Amino acid sequence: MIETDMDQQLELRLASPGDAELMHGVITQAFGSRAALNPPADAMTDTVADIEGRIADQVGIIASDESGVAGCLFCSMHPDAEVPVGMLHRVAVLPGHRRNGVAFHMVMAAAGLATDAGMRRLRLIARQELPDVVEWWKTHDFTIVQELDEHQLLLDTALPTRVSVPTADDMRELGVRLAALLAPGDLIVASGELGAGKTTLTQGIAEGLQVSGPVTSPTFVLSRIHHPRGTAPQLVHVDAYRLGSEAELDDLDLEETMSESVTLVEWGAGLAEHLAGDRLDIDIERSDDIEDDTRTVILHGVGPRWRAVDLWTLNAGRPAGNQEEK
Incomplete structure (x- = not known):
């Protein structure tokens, strides 16, 4: 229902x-x-x-x-x-x-x-x-x-892109490939139950962006800024698990850094969508088989920013890049 x-x-x-x-x-x-x-x-x-x-x-x-x-x-x-x-x-x-x-x-x-x-x-x-x-x-x-x-x-x-991810190493590698698609101002809203792999995916994105500092779940500090070592944008990593409203998320003043950053909000569904007109929604699902560690990563770009981005290159495992629909 x-x-x-x-x-x-x-x-x-x-x-x-x-x-x-x-x-x-x-x-x-x-x-x-x-x-x-x-x-x-x-x-x-x-x-x-x-x-x-x-x-x-x-x-x-x-x-x-x-x-x-x-x-x-x-x-x-x-x-x-x-x-x-x-x-x-x-x-x-x-x-x-x-x-x-x-x-x-x-x-x-x-x-x-x-x-x-x-x-x-x-x-x-x-x-x-x-x-x-x-x-x-x-x-x-x-x-x-x-x-x-x-x-x-x-x-x-x-339509959303589904990527099958068998291992944690594959999840990090997916993040590395995804980083090649990202640009300053991008908002990623990541969802999935505890232990689904949101932080592991973020670690791969951080590796792909070549930002500094270890990437761990920012549950208690709510957000961390990882500065780039090269020319890629910085990564702002947010954990909204303990936040109960859009207003509480707004108190983090993410708007001050969004234009120059890739902003990734874990547990952001229902809270973070208002931060930008364009965003990449990511949902990570576990297998129903408790003995199967495979995750399904569902990616859906929303807004004009993502219309010319071929997320299916991630599914194919090829180097990611912006491609206009032929």
């Missing part, structure tokens, strides 16, 4: 063949309630048989709250494209359920499934005649990448 912005319970589930008529009704009602378009939206010509075909070939997601079904969408996977991509289709929220997070949570669920399937980008087509809809996608980190015709826009966002 997921809490929406309206404090209602939202449940997401995968569509099954028996959901075709239900989804057809949601799509028809949702798209029919929008401003009239010329030509009409393709969704308005869908039949129940068309929806059955989508359920067979694509991933369907249905959202429901306490009052019943609230919305649905489809996502097709294209692993053989030049860049493996997931494509969103028929994103539909019923009129009475809009502006309460239904679309956001459905899209996040689709993004997670696309990431699990090995997709690197998430895309959709939106109508130019619906500027409010286009703006909604843009505020959720989608960018217009192509004007397909006088009516249709192609929007795109990067």
Whole structure:
């Protein structure tokens, strides 16, 4: 169950063949309630048989709250494209359920499934005649990448990158490679349970940046500044584990050093995002097998700073670098 912005319970589930008529009704009602378009939206010509075909070939997601079904969408996977991509289709929220997070949570669920399937980008087509809809996608980190015709826009966002890390040495090496991507002003928000490897990753970043001083968890001093020995930016290492609010984090006056530093905040999820419009979110997950030390490091760049950065070079183990999407 997921809490929406309206404090209602939202449940997401995968569509099954028996959901075709239900989804057809949601799509028809949702798209029919929008401003009239010329030509009409393709969704308005869908039949129940068309929806059955989508359920067979694509991933369907249905959202429901306490009052019943609230919305649905489809996502097709294209692993053989030049860049493996997931494509969103028929994103539909019923009129009475809009502006309460239904679309956001459905899209996040689709993004997670696309990431699990090995997709690197998430895309959709939106109508130019619906500027409010286009703006909604843009505020959720989608960018217009192509004007397909006088009516249709192609929007795109990067999906999180997953890197499998078998050992602590591999975690440090990942940090070294990641350091090659970093620049002054970058904010990294690192999450993961105790012992997941956040500090080990930071040690690798420090090695890659060639900063001074041993890198240890700053839990009791809250933050440490590691000055560079060369031309790389300094590293500000923060541990927010004992902080309870954004205000307490603000008391550290990180803004004074951010423009000249790489700032890494452990335990920063929910606290540090406001520090910068662009950031790199890192979440480290343990294996469910207690005998398996492998970690999965999930990296997701947020904001314009990260749109041209190919985080998948980290997954491939190649030297990291900024690369524009071809």
